[in-house]
Each structure stands twice: as C-alpha cells, then as structure tokens.
Amino acid sequence: MADLLTHGAAAVLLKSGLRGRFIPVFVLGTVMPDLCSRVPAIGLGYVHVHMTPVPSFLTHGWQPMHHPVGLVLLAFLTSFLFREAVRTSVFWNLIGGMALHLGLDLLQSHHGAGYLLGFPFSDFAWELGVMGSEATVGWAIPLSLLAWFVYRKRASPL
C-alpha cells in the first residue's frame, strides 16, 4: 500500500481535476481499503509481535477488504448508510476511490508477493512492480499541499 496521505491527495487531485461531485465520498472510498484491512491488521500484528500471540485470522482475516470482491461488497454495504437519493452516486464514488487505491497500489513491487485480485475465486496474484513500496513517501507532502491548493480553488466541494 502507498501511505494514506498520498492515497487521499491523489483522490482529491483526480476528482477535482475532473470537476466531479462527491469528492469527500471519493476520498473515503480511496482510504477505505487500508482503513478496513491494513489498519486492523497492523494494529493486531503489533500486538501479536510485541505483546501476546493473536490468532492468524485476526491478523490476516482483514485482507479481503483490500481485494476487489471484498471492496465491492464494502462499498455496497457502506452506501446503505446514506439516504436513498444519493445512494447510487455514493456507491459509484466509493468504487471509483477504491479503484484508484488499487491502481496506485498495483504500481508497487513487493518482490514477488502481488495482490490477490480474484480472491476468493482465484489465487492469482499480480502487481505491476514499477516502484518500491515506500516510493510514495517523498511525494506525500508535496502532493497533499497541491491537493489542498487545487481543492481550495474549487468553488463547490460537492
């Protein structure tokens, strides 16, 4: 995964550049894969490594929330938290943000460990591998400042 700051900034830049609506929902969609999979996995992984053993389903059971099928399900369920009038737009903006997230992550190289794009129907793992997994660190702050600037230039956020 790229860092969440870069993911969020990329989402703001893309959506603002396209002059699209529902920017906050799109950004939410782009951070949800890590929020629902990596954050609990890293937190419980820390407990497992440094405190007390944790069952592997608790440290790795969140992974499907970072794969396409799990993300579609997540977007579908999340959209039901919103009013019916905007539900379809919310769903597609969440999906768009999630697709951007996966697209950015797939650029990375994990030295042979790719992303299980077809899970649970296939164990095919793939990534493009054109940049290191920490390559976005240098971009995060400048990209965030640029995103903030571009967003502020927009008259209407929704």
Place this chain on the structure above:
Amino acid sequence: MLFPLWEVTHIRDASVYEISKTMRGVAVEGSSAGLTVGDTVTVKGTFRSSDQAVVETERIDHPMRRVKGLLSIIGLLLGAGLWPRFFGWEAGRVVLRG
C-alpha cells in the same frame, strides 16, 4: 520462501537474526550487518529443516517504512479531523455536507 515486510525482532549475532510477523521469532541465517531491532525487511530464502532456520538468499531493507507509517497516521488524523466538515448524521443516515 518470501517474507515480505517482516520486522526484525532480535539479532543473535553477526550471522543470525530473527524476524516476526505472522510467526514470531523466525531465525534467519544471513548477515545482520546494518540491521537493528525494529527494522523492516523483506527476506528471500530457503528453509533448512535441521535447525528450522531460513537461509537468506536476498535481503531487501525498508528504511522508509516508519516514515510511511507516520504519513499514514497523519492521513488518518487529518481524515478524522475533517470528517465533521464533510459528513454528518441525521435521522439515522449519513448526510453529506459542504
């Protein structure tokens, strides 16, 4: 065998160190030069059953991993702080603001 993004949790000596993630304290036979406890590494190697150790064939260090984690935490805090600006809760539903 591939151990992507595992944490160095113990350095036994100059030629053996331990990494942890899914499993705790996996012994890796390979140079520990330049490593400190808490570092993140990707290890490629083969398994040796006699002493249940991984014999390292390649090690990739990830020195920027902590900075990356810090950036993600900043992103999370920023998102949490901005949440009320863009989202609210009315009549049992999330509403969009702004």
